[in-house]
Amino acid sequence: MSMRGVVLITGCSSGIGHATAALLKSRGWRVFATARKAEDVARLSAEGFEALQLDVSDHASMDRALSTLLTLTGGRLDGLVNNAGIAVPGAVEDLSRENLRQQFDVNFFGLVELTRRVLPVMRRQSGGRIVMISSILGRIAMPWRGAYNASKHALEGITDTLRMELRDSGIRVSLVNPGPVKSRFRDNSLANFEREVDSSASVHAGKYARLKAETGAHKDDQAFTVGPEVVAAKVAHALESHRPKARYYVTLPAYLLATARCLLPTTWLDAVLARI
Numbered sequence: 709m710s711m712r713g714v715v716l717i718t719g720c721s722s723g724i725g726h727a728t729a730a731l732l733k734s735r736g737w738r739v740f741a742t743a744r745k746a747e748d749v750a751r752l753s754a755e756g757f758e759a760l761q762l763d764v765s766d767h768a769s770m771d772r773a774l775s776t777l778l779t780l781t782g783g784r785l786d787g788l789v790n791n792a793g794i795a796v797p798g799a800v801e802d803l804s805r806e807n808l809r810q811q812f813d814v815n816f817f818g819l820v821e822l823t824r825r826v827l828p829v830m831r832r833q834s835g836g837r838i839v840m841i842s843s844i845l846g847r848i849a850m851p852w853r854g855a856y857n858a859s860k861h862a863l864e865g866i867t868d869t870l871r872m873e874l875r876d877s878g879i880r881v882s883l884v885n886p887g888p889v890k891s892r893f894r895d896n897s898l899a900n901f902e903r904e905v906d907s908s909a910s911v912h913a914g915k916y917a918r919l920k921a922e923t924g925a926h927k928d929d930q931a932f933t934v935g936p937e938v939v940a941a942k943v944a945h946a947l948e949s950h951r952p953k954a955r956y957y958v959t960l961p962a963y964l965l966a967t968a969r970c971l972l973p974t975t976w977l978d979a980v981l982a983r984i
Contacts (some may be wrong), residue, residue, distance in 0.1 A: 711736055711738055712735065712736045712737045712740070712779075712784030712786075712947075713737060713787060713947075714737070714738045714740070714781045714784050714785050714786050714787070715732055715737045715738070715739055715740070715785075715786060715787035715788070715789060715947065716740045716742065716773075716774075716777060716785060716787070716788050716789070716826070717732075717739065717740070717741055717742065717789040717791060718731050718742050718746070718762060718764055718789065718790055718791050718792035718819075718822070719740035719742070719743070719744075719791040719792035719793060720742055720743050720748075720752060720757070720759075720791070721743040721744070721745065721748035721751075721752075722888060722891060722892045723889065723890075723891030723892055723893055723936045724791055724841060724886070724891060724936045724939045724940065725741070725789075725791040725792070726741075726752075726938070727792070727935070727936035727948045728789060728791065728796075728936075728937070728939070728940040728943050729741040729752075729757055729935045730940070731937065731940040731943075731944055732940075732943075732944060732947070733757065734946060735948075737831065737913045737947075738758070739757060739758065740757075740758050740759075740760055740777050741757040741758070741759050741760075742759070742760045742761065742762035742773060743760070743761065743762070744762065744763045744807075745761075745780075746761060747759045753912050758780070759882075759895045760773045760777065761773065762792075763906055763935070764792045764813075764814055764818030764819060764821070764822055764836070764893070765810075765813040765814050765817075766820050767821075770821065770825060773919075774826070776823055776830065779830075780889060783829065783834070784829075784834075785826055785830065785833075785836065786830075786833070786835075786836055786837065787836065787837045787838075787839070787947045788823065788836070788837070788839070788942050789820065789836045789839045789841065789943055789947075790819040790823065790825050790838070790839065790841060791812060791841040792814055792815075792818065792819065793815045793841070793893075793899045794810070794811055794814045794815065794879065794896070794897075794900065795809060795811065795853065795856040795893070795896075795897040795900065796810065796855060796856075796897070796900040796901060796904050796905070797852050797853050797856065797897055797900070797901050797905075798852065798854075798855075798901055798904070798905040798907075798910075798916075799851075799852060799854070799910065799912045800855075801910075801911075802853040802905050802906075802907075802910050802912065803854060803855050803904075803905070804904075805838070807855055807904055807905075808855050808858075808915055811855045811856060812855075812856075812858075812859050815856070815859035815860065815863060816859045816863050816866075817958070819840065819863065819887050820866060820897045821941055823870070823879075826838075827874075827879070830877075830879050831876075831877060831879070834877075834878045835877075835878035835879060836878070836879045836880075837879070837880050837881075837882070837946060837952065838866045838870075838879065838880070838881045839849065839881075839882050839883075839884060839943050839946045839947060840863060840881070840883050840884070841884050841886070841939070841943075841955075842863050842864055842867070842884060842885050843856075843860045843886060844883060844885050844886065844887045844957070844959075844961065844962040844965050844966065845857050845860050846860030846861055846863060846864040846883075846885060847864065847885060847965070847966050847969055848966070848968075848969050848977070848981065849861070849966050850981050850984060851859070851979070851981070851982060852915075852919065863883075864883060866952075867881060867883050868883075871954060879950075880946075880952050881954075882946035882952050882954060882955065882956065883941060883954065883955045883956070883964070884942050884946065884951060884954060884955075884956045885956065885957050885958065885962050885982055886931060886939050886958040886959060886962060887932065887934075887958060887959030887960070887961040887962035887965070888933040888934070888959055889933065889934055889935070889936055889938075889939060889958070889959070890933055890934070890935050890936065890962060891936055892936070895932040900921070932960045932961050933959070934958065934959050938958055938959075942956040965981075966981060978981060
């Protein structure tokens, strides 16, 4: 199998990033799978990936990872999949400025900076593909996820702008908007909540307790949840298609909520989202 190209993927320790790295490798891409923690990088290497340590909130980490990649590939990079992300859930009034900053550093500022750094490489090649892993929460907002909603809405706005600015460059930009996906993201988010939010002192303490109980009870049987490989297939299409879509929705809830956002009055949509 001939090599399709060189692709850099962030956030490959598990879930969507790991599934995407595995799928693209099987399809003939030279995959550079990255993760923030050294132990995850070591595990990825043991699995046969060309693995690099990359923390998108750290300028020096970006410098090292990109320098190493471009040295190994002779300056070539055909695709970038911006998948790294975190969430600290909680009511807006319970989230500190630092909670907000942390999520924007990873989910927005870090991805934008990494994208800016690879654009000169792709321009020299007269082409490339950039895929932003957003969320249906980049199109609609849901309660208790304010900082994550905001960071993904920001990512959507800047990606739409970038896509138009690069229209005649040969560089194509796509957004992927997953709904519920089986991964460690939910567990990691809950751990972040327990560490960062003093729920016992919140006016929402009772609601938090009910939400955590419901999450635990339905952790493994959430309706319409898909495996990360379904998202990976959309990423592959965005990287390989002659006519990649500007936006890919993944899961039935994502399609339904995106449609509802366009058709329903705001008060009706709010009522629907409050029940999810």
